[in-house]
Amino acid sequence: MPRLITRRGLLLTGAALGGTALVAGIAGIGYLSTVDVDGLEGHVDGESAVLNAFVVLHPDGSVVINVPRTEMGQGIHTGLAMIVAEEMDLPFDDRIRVDFPTEAHPAYSTWFNVLQVRPEEASGPVVWLGRRVLGEMGFIATGASGSTMGLWHPMRVAGAAARQMLIAAAAIRLGVPPSELTTAAGVVRHEATERVLSYGELARAAAVLPPPDDPVLKARSDWRLIGRSQPRVDLPAKVRGAPVFGMDVTLPDMLHAAIRHAPVFGASVSGVRNEARVRSAPGVVDVVLIDGRHVAVLARSWWQAEQAAWLLQIDWSATGAEAVDSAQLAARQTEALATGSPHDHIDEGDAAAALAAPGATVIEAEYGVPFVTHACMEPMNATAILHPDGRAEIWAPSQNRVTMRSGAARGMGWAGVSARETTLHITMNGGAFGRRSDHDVIAEAAYLAARHPGRAVKVIWSREEDIGRGLYRSHAAARLRAALGPDGLPVAYDALVAAQSILHSMGGRNLPVTPGPDGDVLTVEGLEKRHYTLPNRRMRSQHVPSHMPIHFWRSNGFSFNTFFTESFIDECAQAAGADPLAYRRALLRDSPRHLAVLDRVARMAGWGAPLAPGRGRGIAIEECYRSVVAQVAEVTVAPDGEVTVDRLFCAIDAGLVINPDQVVAQMEGGAIYGVTTALMSAIRVERGAVVETNFHDFPVQRLANAPAIAVEIVESGEPPCGAGEPGVVPAAAAVANALFAATGRRLRHLPLTVTETIGARRIRSMLPPDQA
Numbered sequence: 085m086p087r088l089i090t091r092r093g094l095l096l097t098g099a100a101l102g103g104t105a106l107v108a109g110i111a112g113i114g115y116l117s118t119v120d121v122d123g124l125e126g127h128v129d130g131e132s133a134v135l136n137a138f139v140v141l142h143p144d145g146s147v148v149i150n151v152p153r154t155e156m157g158q159g160i161h162t163g164l165a166m167i168v169a170e171e172m173d174l175p176f177d178d179r180i181r182v183d184f185p186t187e188a189h190p191a192y193s194t195w196f197n198v199l200q201v202r203p204e205e206a207s208g209p210v211v212w213l214g215r216r217v218l219g220e221m222g223f224i225a226t227g228a229s230g231s232t233m234g235l236w237h238p239m240r241v242a243g244a245a246a247r248q249m250l251i252a253a254a255a256i257r258l259g260v261p262p263s264e265l266t267t268a269a270g271v272v273r274h275e276a277t278e279r280v281l282s283y284g285e286l287a288r289a290a291a292v293l294p295p296p297d298d299p300v301l302k303a304r305s306d307w308r309l310i311g312r313s314q315p316r317v318d319l320p321a322k323v324r325g326a327p328v329f330g331m332d333v334t335l336p337d338m339l340h341a342a343i344r345h346a347p348v349f350g351a352s353v354s355g356v357r358n359e360a361r362v363r364s365a366p367g368v369v370d371v372v373l374i375d376g377r378h379v380a381v382l383a384r385s386w387w388q389a390e391q392a393a394w395l396l397q398i399d400w401s402a403t404g405a406e407a408v409d410s411a412q413l414a415a416r417q418t419e420a421l422a423t424g425s426p427h428d429h430i431d432e433g434d435a436a437a438a439l440a441a442p443g444a445t446v447i448e449a450e451y452g453v454p455f456v457t458h459a460c461m462e463p464m465n466a467t468a469i470l471h472p473d474g475r476a477e478i479w480a481p482s483q484n485r486v487t488m489r490s491g492a493a494r495g496m497g498w499a500g501v502s503a504r505e506t507t508l509h510i511t512m513n514g515g516a517f518g519r520r521s522d523h524d525v526i527a528e529a530a531y532l533a534a535r536h537p538g539r540a541v542k543v544i545w546s547r548e549e550d551i552g553r554g555l556y557r558s559h560a561a562a563r564l565r566a567a568l569g570p571d572g573l574p575v576a577y578d579a580l581v582a583a584q585s586i587l588h589s590m591g592g593r594n595l596p597v598t599p600g601p602d603g604d605v606l607t608v609e610g611l612e613k614r615h616y617t618l619p620n621r622r623m624r625s626q627h628v629p630s631h632m633p634i635h636f637w638r639s640n641g642f643s644f645n646t647f648f649t650e651s652f653i654d655e656c657a658q659a660a661g662a663d664p665l666a667y668r669r670a671l672l673r674d675s676p677r678h679l680a681v682l683d684r685v686a687r688m689a690g691w692g693a694p695l696a697p698g699r700g701r702g703i704a705i706e707e708c709y710r711s712v713v714a715q716v717a718e719v720t721v722a723p724d725g726e727v728t729v730d731r732l733f734c735a736i737d738a739g740l741v742i743n744p745d746q747v748v749a750q751m752e753g754g755a756i757y758g759v760t761t762a763l764m765s766a767i768r769v770e771r772g773a774v775v776e777t778n779f780h781d782f783p784v785q786r787l788a789n790a791p792a793i794a795v796e797i798v799e800s801g802e803p804p805c806g807a808g809e810p811g812v813v814p815a816a817a818a819v820a821n822a823l824f825a826a827t828g829r830r831l832r833h834l835p836l837t838v839t840e841t842i843g844a845r846r847i848r849s850m851l852p853p854d855q856a
Contacts, residue, residue, distance in 0.1 A: 133287035135249055136295060137191035138168055138242040141287035145270060147174060150185040152192030153235070154226040154483050154520075155318060156513035157753075158808050159746040162316045164235055166742055170309040171243025171302055172250075173267040174283075182317050184510055188485055194225045194234055225484040227521060227636065229709035229806025232742060236804045244299035246290070253290035254281050313745035318512075330481035330511045333467045335540035339369055341380045341532050342389035343545055345553035346400050348772035349631050352376050354399040365392035374531050375498045382532065386544050405631040405772040413769060414452060417561035417628050420582040421450065426624035427603040430612055433620030438567045438576030445568040447659050449652055452561040453644040453834040455632060455767035457551050457776075459784055462514025464525040464550055468492065468533035469540040476503035478530065481513040483521040487594045491523025495530025517757075518636030522555055523594055551782050552774045556767055557637030558584040562611075562648040567620075572660025573670055576620040579611045581645060585627045589634035601627040609641030610813065613649055615678045615707050616671040631772065638757060639809040642708045643816075647762075647834065650704035650817030655830065664703055664821065665691050677737060678705060681712045681798050685735035688794055689716035698722065699730075702821025704814035709806025712737040712798075715755065717791070717818035721826045725846035727837050729759055729791040729819060736795070736810060739802030747807045751795040754811020760785040762816035764839045783839055823847065 132148075133141045140148040149165045161182040169176050185192065247267055254272040255262040258279060266273050270283045321327050346352070353373055356362070362371050362381060367388030372380045379398055383389035439446055466480040476496065482488040485508055492506050513520060525543055532541040545554075560583035567576040588601035607625045637643060657667035665686050672679040682705050689701060698721050705714035718731040734751045741747050764783050768775040776782040816834060824830050827847065837845035 133291035135246040135287075135291055136242050137185075137189050138239055139172070139246040141246075141283055141291070143284045143287060145282050145284035146179045146181065147172075147270075147283070148181050148183050150192075151182050152185050152189075152224055153231040154184070154481070154510055154513055154516070156226065156481075156483070156516040156520075158231075158750060159316055159743065160226070160231045161318055162314060163232055163742040163746050164239055165317055166309050166314055167236060167239040168243035168246075170307055171240050172247045172283075173269065175269050176309055176314050178320075179270070180317065186507065186509060188224060188508075191238070192224050194223055194230065223486050225486065225521060226516075227483055227518060229711075229808040229810065231808075232804045233710065233806060236740075236742075240301055241299055244301050245295045248296045248299050249290040249293050250283055250286050252293050252296075253286040257281060257286070257289065310742055311740070311744070314743055316746075327512045329462055329514050330465045330467070330479065331462055331514070331544070333479040333511065333542060335467065335469065338467070338540040338542055339382045339532075339536060340384070340386035340389050341372075341382045341529070341541055341543045342386060342393040343374075343528060343543060343549060344379045344381075344393055344396055344398060345549060346377065347553070347774075348400065348403050348405055349553075349633055350403040350405065351400040353379060354401050357397040357399065358395065362392050362395050365395060368392045370536070372532060372535055374528055378528065380528065380532055380543070382536070382541065386542070390546060403631065403772070408631065408769060408772045410454070410769045413559060413630055413632075414561070416630075417452070417559065417582040418450070420626045420628045421561060421563045421580055424582065424626040424628075426580055426626040428622075428624055429603065429605075429608050430621055430623040432622070433576070435567075435576040435578045435620040435622040438620045439565055439578060441567065445659070446565060447568065447652075447656050448563070448565045449655055449830075449832060450561065450563045451648040451651060451832045453559060453647065454765075455556040455559045455769070456637065456761055456765045457554055457556050457767055457782065458515075458517045458519035458637060459551065459779075459782065460513075460515035460517060460519055463547060464519070464545040464554070465543060466526045466529035467540055467542040468495070468526075468529040470496070470501065470503065470533045470537045472538050474504035476506040476530070476533070477509065478506060478526060479509040479511055480526050480529075481511045481516070481520055482508075482526065483513070483516050483518070485510070487521055487523040488526055490594060491526030492530040494523065495527035495532075496534045498527075498531045499534035501534040517638040518640075519555060522590070522635055524555075547779070548777045551767075552777045555633050555635035557640070557643065558586060558607075558632075558634045560607075560641075560644045562645070564648060564652040566652070566656050568656065568660060571670075572656075572662055572667075574616075574618055574656060577613065577616075577618045578622045579613075579649070580624045580626065581607060581611055581641075581648070582626040582628045583607050583641075583644070584630055584632070584634045586634050586636060586640060588627070590636065593633065601629065606636075606640045608645065609639075610645035610706055610708065611641070611649060615675040615705075615712075616653075616668075617674045618671075632769070638754075639708065639812045642706060642809070642813045643758075643761065644834075646704065646706045646708075646813045647816040647820065650706070650814065651820050651830075651832065654702070654817075654821045654824065663692075668703070668705060672705075677800060677802075678707065678712050680800075681705065681714045681735050681737050684796060684798050685714040685716050685733050688733040688735060688796055689718070689731075691716065698826055700822045700825030700827070702818045702823070702825055704817035704821065706810070706813045708810050708813050709808075710739065710802070711805040711807065711810045713751075713810040713814055715814040715818040717759075717815070717822040719819060719822040719826055721823065721847065727763065727823065727845045727847055728789065729763070729822075732759070732791045732793045732815070732818070734793065734795045734811065735798055736807070737798040737800045737802070737805075738807050738810070739800060739805035741797055741799075741807075742804060744797055747797060748795045750807045751811040752793045754809065754813075755793050755815050756785050756790060758812040758815025759791065759819060761812075762819045762834060763837045763845050764835050766835050 367383040370382040565578040566574040569575040585601035585604040
């Protein structure tokens with residue numbers, strides 16, 4: 085088998101060679117290197133010709149494109165495959181197959197997402213840190229709307245390099261200079277002699293050639309795929325029911341486990357009063373205490389395990405949080421806004437002096453949001469097996485290989501077992517929204533597998549466990565203040581948010597070192613309003629701890645801070661006697677990119693056209709994940725207070741868009757997620773425990789009363805930006821502002837309505853006191 089360079093040699097020299105090797109180093113150590121085939125370092129194995137870490141060719145012309153990001157319904161396998169196909173001159177048809185690579189090759193690292201930098205922008209110490217630390221750790225995660233941002237450039241170069249290697253192989257075969265050859269539709273053509281060689285014919289010869297130092301990328305004018313909507317590569321298989329989600333994993337002689345977690349977070353198991361009865365239930369194989377904190381029932385089927393788990397009579401230890409309720413938690417946040425010692429994030433100019441100036445017109449408001457959960461359609465699950473030879477395997481719909489591996493190690497460690505090696509299989513995800521980047525369910529499966537070596541164990545959380553005993557977005561409160569100048573525009577802006585630190589809570593569960601709680605950047609996302617021209621600006625945050633476990637949630641701090649800030653901008657406009665759109669246009673006078681998006685959504689919605697009584701429009705804009713997104717909501721409020729969001733308009737500048745249909749779908753789905761959170765989602769705490777248990781009391785938006793959504797993409801010269809989360813971000817503020825326009829009532833706390841049934845949502849302040 086040909087061997088051009090060892091893996092170790094490539095890793096140590098990748099960024100020092102210049103040209104493509106330098107770009108390879110930027111992308112996370114050598115993404116043009118070979119991938120291991122059956123544990124061997126080489127380029128050809130049987131019928132597979134591995135051109136680089138992303139491209140595998142076969143003699144029949146079929147192509148495997150490795151896409152190292154979890155497919156969660158966001159269409160990333162299609163978009164990233166399109167990039168490679170574009171640069172390779174491949175037709176985007178059924179000859180292309182997308183694989184999620186099981187190997188943690190450094191080429192697939194997401195270190196640039198962690199450092200909030202695109203690979204092509206990285207240099208100096210940033211490259212060194214990513215390459216030498218996170219890259220070699222195999223840090224591969226899907227989140228932060230960063231898949232296309234992070235892999236756009238590496239996959240372009242990989243595709244271009246593969247194409248150039250195929251041309252070089254054809255030049256040798258035909259005995260002509262490479263400059264006389266062209267490519268199109270998966271073939272190399274020599275125009276002078278009309279000879280044509282397919283990529284499949286050239287695959288093995290191309291794979292043994294060295295990658296080019298400086299592959300030439302296609303000019304934008306030559307693109308035939310990028311920027312044009314393509315059908316999703318996973319759609320035909322999904323129609324057939326072929327893709328494997330975590331819930332679909334089935335192995336011989338598999339055990340199934342149902343879990344019971346403490347109703348009050350942090351409690352331990354004091355005892356199980358009826359263990360013998362549960363063990364005698366039909367199909368039950370074992371009853372297991374996990375790490376002293378959870379109880380698992382193992383049976384021959386999950387339904388048998390779940391039915392037996394209903395019988396469990398568990399005594400839980402006291403935690404000190406048994407008297408805590410939502411009102412107390414909210415009071416702590418309000419107190420923190422008034423008496424805390426906040427962390428300073430931004431202090432530009434002198435906002436405090438401008439607010440205290442004699443005669444200043446000061447606008448002040450406080451806002452709040454509750455805890456919410458993720459409510460993924462596919463429940464939390466994982467499957468694990470500890471083989472007799474000491475190897476472990478894990479199957480899970482995970483977003484993060486690192487936490488997946490650490491969860492496996494932690495779970496087996498609880499059982500006193502250390503696996504010789506652990507193979508990770510990341511399946512398709514039935515929704516994730518940040519939830520599947522924690523290792524909790526994986527650790528449970530690993531522990532149970534260690535207790536039953538040689539048998540696979542699948543753990544599934546019931547919907548009740550997921551909603552009532554899961555992970556949450558922090559509740560939050562904010563106090564916003566502005567001093568208005570003679571023209572009604574803010575001369576000072578002061579923002580303080582009180583919330584629980586996401587990084588502190590997440591890190592304490594998943595990382596060897598827990599980040600400090602103060603100054604969490606995720607807590608203040610969307611609070612700074614950099615795009616608005618504000619002469620004096622201050623931004624602070626206050627960590628308010630609770631016993632509730634907090635985790636990443638689709639758009640994190642943006643999900644509440646944009647509701648706070650864009651509602652507040654409307655309040656400032658009202659105080660100034662200005663139209664909300666005109667007011668924002670004045671604030672965006674130095675931000676042409678944002679102004680273009682704002683103007684587009686206003687045109688889409690027909691801003692300014694009269695509406696019937698009881699109807700209103702609201703607008704909101706945000707920059708998030710390098711995209712700029714604006715939305716207008718149209719609502720109708722009936723005399724009894726029932727609310728309907730009739731239409732929602734969305735304009736987004738997501739930079740260069742690979743697959744427009746994919747971006748539109750993400751905006752639509754994000755908007756629905758945002759409207760759900762605005763109108764109905766809340767996690768309440770009573771006696772230390774979560775009240776909600778399923779979709780009857782934690783409702784989500786249904787098709788029957790979903791708004792009509794229109795999306796337009798605003799073109800710009802930016803590289804690809806994020807699209808997975810921006811659709812969520814402005815929705816709550818747009819709806820709240822529309823409700824004010826319709827009713828004259830300013831609602832500053834989410835959810836904006838009280839939900840009596842799945843289909844009836846009424847404004848709290850319009851209900852009789854005994855119903856509010």
